[in-house]
Amino acid sequence: MRAFSTVGSFTLMSRILGFMRDVLMAQFLGAGLAADCFFVAFKLPNFFRRLFAEGAFSSAFVPLFSRILGRDPTPTSRHNARIFAQEALAVLLPILLVFTGLMQAVMPWAMLVLAPGFADQPEKFALAVDLTRLTFPYLLLISLVSLFSGILNGLGRFSEAAAAPILLNLVLISSLLLFHDTAIMTAKALAIAVSLAGVVQLLLLLYGAHRMGFSLSLPRPKLTPAVKRLLTVMLPVALGAGMTQINLMIDVILASMLPEGSLSFLFYADRLNQLPLGVIGIAVGTVLLPHLSRTLAGGSAVEAIHHHNRAIEFALFLTLPAAFALAIVPQPLISALFQHGAFTADDSQATAWALAAFAAGLPAFVLIKVLVPGFYAREDMKTPVKIALLALVTNLVLNLLLMGPLRHVGLALATSIAAWLNAALLYLNLHRRGQFALDARLKSRLLRVIASCGFMAAVLFGLDHFFGAGRGASKAMQVGQAALLVVSGLGVYGVASLILGAFRLSEIKNWR
Known part of the structure; x- marks a missing residue:
């Protein structure tokens, strides 16, 4: 819990700054x-980042690195872990350099695949290509950040890696404040700032590794047994991460064929949906993976299952009320955050519908982040791939069925349904193998959490109905209403959870 609070608090700071960035x-x-055009340009390096760096590489590297360290690291195990990290860096860096250069050369053809709907608009297509060439070096930099983040996380130090996204948002906010004379200028400044932020993030992680005594040299690339094992483990993880990222890319491709603004509606809705996903799901998953790996290395499977139950209990305690709230009152939240300047009331309404659709799948998105470490910690990389492939096919079919009648909202809803299928199959596979089962405490707490969410939902619905007639009269009123909804929802959920026994104050005190 202390490790989660570190990651979660830094992630929350990053998300708050991210909202400031998104408002600008x-x-x-x-x-x-x-x-x-900018959102497409930002998507492509992030697609490969999540696929290779934070997806395949991180998920494969952290368990192997943690197992080499052992449950109680010794000087010998630390030395062996450093050698492994150096060997991984030596192989990773030249691959990234070649891939980045290749993508710069073939960017126009890549854009035809990524955003085919732009092809019949030469100005839009050319701008998207230019912006993506400016953002793509971010992949190289953030992949190195991922390596050093894995080292620090394996050592049980989470602060630098969790703080790195804060620097990204600070750099982007600075570019928005300095360069915004025209929309085109703003987009180009943001694209340059993305790659610049990668440099700043890498410097922070290098400093953190140095403080922990893990400065790395760069040996000649060699396919040592450890590196071969890393690559063997990475392949199925890359396929699995690829399924998730392909799901997202399918949304981009299809949204580019919908009316102008559809990509932006999905982006802004996803940004709000990503707040609880990042603060809760990604933070819990980040802490859980090295912890489970070390626990299983010590031979304690029962203890691992216990910790997995507590991780899910904690994640759902925070996620379910967020999902209820985002689904019930998306409009006032979107209006308060984004509706000003070039972002109109119609844009708010379109974005709010997409947010409600994403919120329906929010618990599933978080559960995936918490369940997958149960496979990776046991070095089972293939099962999540098979499940992700089935979810990908489901998402594609639902996209094609729903985008006609529901447009961009159909894309968001299809993503949520596919996420629930993914989460359900992950749980069933772990349960069938005897590697995870819901214990009595989790079952009891979950029912109490859902009941508490019901009370909160009723209050939010009533307040939203009461505010309906006067919403939008002024920006101050929009912000005030949204703030009151947030405070009221938190208060009602907290009181209801305490009365119903969804949590106890003594447990929170013990986290310190």
Whole structure:
């Protein structure tokens, strides 16, 4: 819990700064041509980042690195872990350099795949290519950040890796404040700032590794047994991560064929949906993976199952009320955050519907982040791949069925349904093998959490109905209403949870 609070608090700071960034982006970019082009340009390096760096590489590297360290690291195990990290860096860096250069050369053809709907608009297509060439070096930099984050996380130090996204948002916010004369200028400044932020993040992680005594040299690339094992483990993880990222890319491709602004509506809705996902799901998963790996290395399977139950209990305690709230009152939240400047009331409404659809799958998104470490910690990389492939096919079919009648909202809803299928199959596979089962405490707490969410939902629905007639009269009123909804929801959920026994104050005190 202490490790989660570290990761979660830094992630929360990053998300708050991310909202400030998104508010400025909504003001200066709006939801038009320049915004669509930048969001595509930001998507492509992030696609490969999540696929290789934070997906395949991190998920494979952290368990292997943690097992080499052992449950109680010794000087010998630390030395062996450092050698493994250096060997991994020596192989990773040249691959990234070659791949980055290749993508710069073939970017126009890559854009035809990524955003085919832009092809019949030469100005839009050219801008998207230019912006993506500016953002793509971020992949190289953030992949190195991922390596050093894995080292620090394996050592049980989470602060630098969790703080790195804060620097990204600070750099992007600075570019928005300095360069916003036109939407095109803003988009180009943001694209340059993305790669610059990667440099700043890497410097922070290098400093953190140095403080922990893990400065790395760069030996000649060799396929040592440890590196071969890393690559063997990475392959199925890359396929699994690829399924998730392909799901997201399918949404981008299909959204580019919908009316202008659809990509932007999905982006802004996903940003709000990502707040609880990042603060809760990613934070719990980040802490859980090295912890489970070390626990299983010590031979304590029963203890691992216990900790997995507590991780899910804690994650759902925070996630379910967020999902209820985002689904019930998306409009006032979107209006308060984004509706000003180039972002209109119609844009708010379109974004709110997408947010409600994403919120329906929020618990599933978080559960996936918490369940997958149960496989990776046991070095089972293939099962999540098979499940992700089935979810990918489901998402594609639902996209094609729903985008006609529901447009961009159908894409968001399809993503949520596919996420629930993914989470359910992950749980069933762990349960069938005897590697995880819901214990009595989790079952009892879950029912109490759902009941508490019901009370909160009723209050939010009533307040939203009461505010309905006067919403939008002024920006101050929008912000005030949204703030009151947030405070009221938190208060009602907290009191209801305490009365119903969804949590106890003594447990929170013991986390310190």
